[in-house]
Every structure is written in structure tokens, then in C-alpha cells.
Amino acid sequence: MLNVGKIEEGYVLDHIEAGQSLELYKHLGLADMDCTVAMIQNAKSSKMGRKDILKVECGIEELNMDVLAVINHNITVNVVKDGEIVEKKELTLPKQIKNVFKCTNPRCITSIEQELPHIFILADEDKGIYRCKYCEEKVGKGDGSKKKNR
Numbered sequence: 001m002l003n004v005g006k007i008e009e010g011y012v013l014d015h016i017e018a019g020q021s022l023e024l025y026k027h028l029g030l031a032d033m034d035c036t037v038a039m040i041q042n043a044k045s046s047k048m049g050r051k052d053i054l055k056v057e058c059g060i061e062e063l064n065m066d067v068l069a070v071i072n073h074n075i076t077v078n079v080v081k082d083g084e085i086v087e088k089k090e091l092t093l094p095k096q097i098k099n100v101f102k103c104t105n106p107r108c109i110t111s112i113e114q115e116l117p118h119i120f121i122l123a124d125e126d127k128g129i130y131r132c133k134y135c136e137e138k139v140g141k142g143d144g145s146k147k148k149n150r
């Protein structure tokens with residue numbers, strides 16, 4: 001069992017669907033932030049079988065929670081301060097999200113009109129499904145669909 005130490009301050013994003021952490025890393029813009037990141041992939045989990053975990057050491061209030069909610073609202077967001085979890089955040093689904101995800105439909109107007117903003121709208125509140133404002137395509141891979149076993 002691979003062990004990664006605890007963090008002092010920042011976020012532990014837990015219960016990420018196995019295989020989703022790299023996508024999260026990209027959409028959260030972590031490469032451009034001044035923070036230390038540990039990505040744990042394919043960890044054993046009693047609840048989920050396999051899961052990913054992202055540990056982000058950074059000042060709190062720095063992460064865009066909307067991005068997390070859109071990719072997968074079942075992720076647990078642990079907020080850590082002085083080495084202790086001070087909060088497990090509930091992710092709330094934003095009504096719409098702008099210029100974070102690109103529509104993948106090649107026939108979508110946003111693929112042709114380059115200056116249009118990429119806007120996704122909450123289409124199904126219970127399932128957390130977002131669809132392109134223009135063509136109704138679902139958000140990238142973050143549609144909650146299960147990955148095949150590797």
C-alpha cells in the first residue's frame with residue numbers, strides 16, 4: 001500500500017472516480033497554481049472499489065469548487081487547516097459554467113465561431129448533468145459515466 005503523508009493546509013479531494021484525477025488536475029488549473037499536489041490513482045476503497053485522491057497543499061479559498069461539482073458532485077472535499085480536517089464541503093451544482101469546459105461536438109457552433117464563450121447549463125439536477133447551451137452535448141468526460149475496468 002502506497003502511503004502519502006498528511007497535508008498541513010489545503011484540500012484533500014477524496015472519492016474521485018478512478019481515472020478522473022488527471023482531468024480534475026487540468027480543469028482546476030493546478031499546474032498554474034503555486035501549490036504542491038499529490039495525485040493518488042487507483043487506490044483501493046471499500047465504498048468504491050477503486051478511487052483516485054488529490055491532495056492539494058495551498059491556501060484555502062483558492063480552488064474553484066464549481067469545476068469539481070460539474071465533473072463529479074460525489075467528490076468529497078476535505079478542507080485542511082493546521083494539519084486537521086476542519087470541514088467536509090458539500091458541492092453545490094452551479095446553474096451554469098462558463099469557459100472551463102469545451103464542447104466536444106465538432107458540429108457545435110462553438111467549434112466554428114471561435115469567439116463564442118463555452119457555456120454549459122445544468123440540465124439534470126439529480127444526476128448533475130451539464131449540457132452545452134448551444135447544442136446540448138454533455139460536458140466532456142465528466143458525465144458521471146463509469147469507466148470500464150482496466
Ligand code: CTP
Nearest residue numbers: 005006007008012014055076078080083084085
Ligand atoms: N488527510 C490528509 N491530511 C490531513 C488530514 C487528512 O491528507 N491533515 C486525508 C486522509 O489521508 C484521507 C482524507 O484526508 O485520505 C480523508 O480523511 P478522513 O476524513 O480522516 O477519512 P475518512 O473518515 O475515511 O473520510 P470519509 O468519511 O469522507 O470517507
Ligand code: ZN
Nearest residue numbers: 103108132135
Ligand atoms: Zn456544443
